[in-house]
Amino acid sequence: MTEPEKTIRRRHEQTAARPSGQGAGRGFAFHYDENNQEFVLAGVMTPQDTAALAPMSEAFGAAAARLRGTMFLNVKKLLRVNVCGFRELSRLISIACENNPELAIRIITTSVIAWSSRRFERLKSVAPRVEVEQYDDAFYPGQGVLEDTSFVPILRTQTKMTWRHERDILPRHGLKPKMRIADICCGIGDFAALVARTFDPAEVVAVDHAQGSLAYARKVAAELGVRRVEYVHGDAASLLLEDDRFDFVTCRHSLQVFDRPELILKELFRICRPGGRVYISNEKNSHCLGEPRADSIQWSYTEVARLWEHFGMDIELGPKSRRLMMDTGLEDIRMESFMVTNLDGDPQDFADVVAAWESVYVDRMAVERGDSEEFIARFRKGFHDHISAALHPKGYAGWPIWVASGQKPL
Numbered sequence: 426m427t428e429p430e431k432t433i434r435r436r437h438e439q440t441a442a443r444p445s446g447q448g449a450g451r452g453f454a455f456h457y458d459e460n461n462q463e464f465v466l467a468g469v470m471t472p473q474d475t476a477a478l479a480p481m482s483e484a485f486g487a488a489a490a491r492l493r494g495t496m497f498l499n500v501k502k503l504l505r506v507n508v509c510g511f512r513e514l515s516r517l518i519s520i521a522c523e524n525n526p527e528l529a530i531r532i533i534t535t536s537v538i539a540w541s542s543r544r545f546e547r548l549k550s551v552a553p554r555v556e557v558e559q560y561d562d563a564f565y566p567g568q569g570v571l572e573d574t575s576f577v578p579i580l581r582t583q584t585k586m587t588w589r590h591e592r593d594i595l596p597r598h599g600l601k602p603k604m605r606i607a608d609i610c611c612g613i614g615d616f617a618a619l620v621a622r623t624f625d626p627a628e629v630v631a632v633d634h635a636q637g638s639l640a641y642a643r644k645v646a647a648e649l650g651v652r653r654v655e656y657v658h659g660d661a662a663s664l665l666l667e668d669d670r671f672d673f674v675t676c677r678h679s680l681q682v683f684d685r686p687e688l689i690l691k692e693l694f695r696i697c698r699p700g701g702r703v704y705i706s707n708e709k710n711s712h713c714l715g716e717p718r719a720d721s722i723q724w725s726y727t728e729v730a731r732l733w734e735h736f737g738m739d740i741e742l743g744p745k746s747r748r749l750m751m752d753t754g755l756e757d758i759r760m761e762s763f764m765v766t767n768l769d770g771d772p773q774d775f776a777d778v779v780a781a782w783e784s785v786y787v788d789r790m791a792v793e794r795g796d797s798e799e800f801i802a803r804f805r806k807g808f809h810d811h812i813s814a815a816l817h818p819k820g821y822a823g824w825p826i827w828v829a830s831g832q833k834p835l
């Protein structure tokens with residue numbers, strides 16, 4: 426927010442009461458980032474007349490007049506704009522293109538704000554070389570795999586095995602009744618629902634970018650009669666939730682799927698209140714184990730790590746959590762690991778988790794990578810051996826998980 430960073434940033438205090446969990450109470454803000462040739466609009470832009478937008482219009486005009494090539498108009502966090510505001514944007518773009526015939530303008534929208542892309546598409550007719558790009562159509566490498574509903578059975582069976590551990594672990598990381606909780610990258614929403622049921626929170630907001638998972642989450646929550654969770658569409662690396670809002674912010678098994686986990690952690694930190702805690706869990710899949718046939722099992726899970734890496738994901742992230750949290754500025758880091766095993770309950774539940782992994786990792790991801798038949802057969806065998814170990818009367822099967830939490834400084 427400083428001049429030396431070549432950033433002009435001003436804030437208008439237009440009041441904006443929004444009932445939804447996202448972006449409540451936002452004003453309107455803009456800034457120009459000269460390094461990236463990016464003009465950013467955020468919040469609620471609902472002026473009564475264009476005079477109220479004069480500082481923004483002036484900054485936009487000045488920026489557009491002096492730059493070459495493409496100007497990026499980032500409206501990823503523009504929650505609302507009225508007719509007057511939209512007309513002013515249209516006028517500014519038209520003048521900028523007229524005065525600077527070399528200029529191209531690329532408007533960056535998001536699917537998270539339902540009206541945004543459709544409305545901004547209209548500005549393409551204002552001048553030549555105006556383009557609209559919805560940034561979150563393909564914004565991380567593993568998105569295609571994760572947003573496919575084939576992941577739903579994995580998430581369902583996993584929680585069945587992990588919750589009995591997490592229920593006891595969460596209070597050690599500071600979770601108490603009456604807290605305001607955010608579960609970011611909530612998947613099918615079962616963790617948020619279980620937290621809501623067990624820990625009597627004041628509020629739970631659960632965010633994910635996969636529309637299929639969110640639809641599933643809302644359906645399951647309604648069936649279970651869980652009312653206190655608000656499931657919201659969003660990008661964890663660019664949340665529409667305000668700063669310092671939550672007492673406890675969770676992100677389960679998800680930093681490991683995003684190619685830039687530090688961006689998500691930064692957002693978890695931002696929405697956590699000072700003194701509140703950020704809680705994450707992640708895996709190190711190559712440490713999955715089983716007896717008998719330990720070697721075959723270990724080979725396949727080492728290959729799982731390589732396969733995930735191919736799709737831009739890091740399923741070995743668990744033990745890196747402490748460093749990531751410290752680098753984000755969190756303090757009082759608490760970290761522990763737990764082993765989900767076939768002895769935790771019904772061994773068939775463990776076998777079901779492994780079968781769900783097999784179906785996505787072997788049948789979907791390895792096939793998509795173009796692996797040979799020989800590789801696929803050996804890869805599959807490790808999962809079958811893990812299932813056999815889980816169901817064997819004298820067998821043992823394990824899946825290790827790392828949990829870490831840190832406090833946002835007061």
Ligand SMILES: C[S@@+](CC[C@H](N)C(=O)[O-])C[C@H]1O[C@@H](n2cnc3c(N)ncnc32)[C@H](O)[C@@H]1O
Nearest residue numbers: 580610611612633634635660661662677678679
């Ligand atoms: C492995 S799943 C874990 C889901 C859930 N937390 C659980 O433990 O069952 C990872 C989730 O992260 C979501 N995700 C990944 N990157 C995201 C992003 N940038 N914004 C929002 N959700 C994201 C995916 O859609 C997916 O639901």
